[in-house]
Amino acid sequence: MNMKDQVCIVTGGAGSLGLHSALAMLDQGARVLLVDRHAEALETARLQAAVHGDRVAVFAADVTDAAQTRGYVEEALRRWGRLDVLVCNAGINGAIKPIADYPDxxxxxxxAVNVKGTFLACKHALxxxxxxGSIVIVSSVMGVTADPGVCAYAASxxxxxxxxxxxxxxxAGRGIRVNVVAPGPIANAFQADIERRLGEVLGRDATRMLDEAIPLGRHARxxxxxxxVLFLASPQGSFSTxxxxxxxxxMHV
Structure with a gap:
């Protein structure tokens, strides 16, 4: 999956999946700009990727803001002169409440974060x-199914x-591929927060409940x-769009 000198932007780059996706691409020779609104978390992510030297950089931005979105696209171009891959990974999960009680x-x-942020990224990067090139959008199993209590997350x-x-x-006319990755539950802090709150609502162990709903019987690493993400971003996914x-x-079956 050679990605030597390809320039990639990863939003939500300080989070678990964003950082690991970036590391996977860096390992294949890519140059990666990590974008996140949390400056301290970005610096921690940069340190974790420091072995890759000047092939990794960070940019603090609110993905819901058009000017800041243009800013991170321009930063990638300023640093490396091109843009080949966009990974739209920034996202939040919201509340766990029925529709009638869901806070506006x-x-x-x-x-705003999950949908508008991705729209703005595509609008300004494309x-x-x-x-x-390639655009990889991170959705969820909730993007093809649904459960009670997650109307905003599922809708987004x-x-x-x-x-x-x-x-x-x-x-497609420019040979740019655009795909969605739809993960199920991942063993990380983002999912653990969802499961903690879901467990409080249901009065049972949400992690165990979800494992029982997954045919392979476990959360993803x-x-x-x-x-x-790497497959779709790289030339290996050249006929997938x-x-x-x-x-x-x-889980969706």
Whole structure:
């Protein structure tokens, strides 16, 4: 999966999946700009990737802001002169409440980060991307299924599938591929927070409940999902576009 000198942007780059996806691409020779709104977490991520020297850089930005989105795209171009890969990974999970009780402001926040943030990334990166590039959008098993209590998260992740399909058709003439990765539960802090709150609502062990719902019987390791991102970002995925790649241990079946 040679990605030597390809320039990649990863939003949500300080988080577990964002960082591991970046590390997977860096290991294949890519240059990666990690984007996240949390400056301290970004610095921690940069230190974890420091072995890759000047092939990794960081940029603090709010993905819901158009000017800041243009800023991180321009930063990648300023540093390395091109843009080949965009990984839209920034996301939040919101509340766990039935629709009738769901807070309006939380719904708006989830849609802003998960959907608008991805829209802005595609809007500002696509015109500057090299022909033959790749966009990988991180959705979720909740982007093709649903459960009670997660209306904002599920709606946002479904929306990403629609956005991906439009972008795939619009970008195909330039050989730019656009795909969705739809992970199931991952053994990381993001998922642990969801399961803690879900367990409080249900009055049972949510981690065990989810493992029982996954045919493979366990949560994913973050490295496993990062390898799916790597495949789609790299030349190995050269004939894949407009697709939803399930990485959920069979949970959607």
């Amino acid at each position: 402001d939380v719904f708006d926040a989830v849609m 015109p500057r991307m090299a022909d033959g 992740k479904h929306a990403l599938v629609g956005l991906m399909r439009v972008a795939a058709k619009e970008a 973050v490295e496993e999902i990062a390898q799916t 407009g697709s939803v790649f399930m990485a959920d241990g069979g």
